[in-house]
Amino acid sequence: MERIASFTVDHTVLVPGLYLSRRDGNVVTFDLRFKRPNTGQLLSNSQMHSVEHLIATLLRNSESRDAVIYFGPMGCQTGFYFLYDGDKLTGSQAIALLQAVFARAAEYSGPMPGCSAAECGNYKNLSVEEGRAYCAWYRDLIASWTEEKLKYPAK
Template identity: 90%
Template sequence: MERIASFTVDHTVLEPGLYLSRRDGNVVTFDLRFKKPNTGDLLSNSQMHSVEHLIATLLRNSQSRDAVVYFGPMGCQTGFYFLFDGDKLTNSQAIALLQAVFARAAEYDGPMPGCSAAECGNYRNLSVEEGRACCARYRDLIASWTEEMLVYPAK
């Protein structure tokens, strides 16, 4: 059986940041790493869920919405994946989009998007405050990120 690409990244040296994970045809996957892997310092279920609702909503309401394929959490609870159409957004444009969306989420003061039993199967573990705080930390981390910084650290 072939090893999947994400298992080839050395998680013992991976730091929080923004990385180009893979490219499959025109679909580009960014790894949005919030926490250092293998430290036990994970995002809580509520933090992950809240960031997912805020960022997915803001991405799909951005001017680049037609390029957005998916935004969602990693199973290891250390970050998120953002998939986009590389024919519609360059890597630099995708970085700028994420910087803008995380800045907006860090200041978000409305009701949590999708926070009802009819809209979400686990709506009770959503928190605008937790989502906003996580987004503010990540906004600061990627504020000056560039395309040259998208590379995973060498093994």
Template identity: 70%
Template sequence: MEPIASFTVDHNKLLPGLYLSRRDGDIVTLDLRFKRPNTGDLLSNSEMHSAEHLIATLLRNSPQKEAVIYFGPMGCQTGFYFLFDSRLLDLAGAVELVKAVFAQAAAYQGEMPGKSAAECGNYVNLDLDTGRAVCRFYAELIRNWTVEQLAYD
């Protein structure tokens, strides 16, 4: 079998950041990487889940919401994937959108989105302070990120 494209990236060298993972026709996948290489530091379940609820909610309520296809965690817990429709949002706009929603999430005030048994199957591990801390870390990391930095090394 052919290897999955993301398995061809050397995860021992991959630094936290924002990367262009793939293009599938009009669908573009960005790789939002959090884990530091060779440390074993993964996001905890609560960190992943809390950041996911904040970012997914903000993306789907942004002015570019029609371009948003998916935002969710990687199974390996090293980051997230953001999929968008490139007919509605170009790459530079997507980078700016990711930067904006992470900055918004870092300062988010209010109730944690989707924190009830009716809205989420694992709502008990959602924590607003945890989600904001993860988003604050990533917002600072990518604050000056550009399209030119999207390539994997």
């Protein structure tokens, strides 16, 4: 059986940042790494869930909504994947979109999007404060990110 692309990345040298994970036709996948892998320091379920609700909602309400395919957490609890249509956004535009959306989320003061039993399967596990704090941290991390920095680190 072939290894999937994400298993070919050397997780022993991976640090928090924003990376180009893969391109599949016009679908581009960004790796939004929040935690260094295999350190025992992971995003809690509530932190991941809260960031997911804020960022997915803001992406799908942005001017680039038609280019957004998916935003969601990694099972390893170290970050998120953002998939977008590379025919509609360049890498630079996608980075700028993420910078803007994380900046908005860091200042978000409304009710948590999708925070009801009718809208979410685990709505009690959401916190605007946790989501906002992690979004502010990531906003600062990627504030000066460029396409040149999208490459995964090597040993």
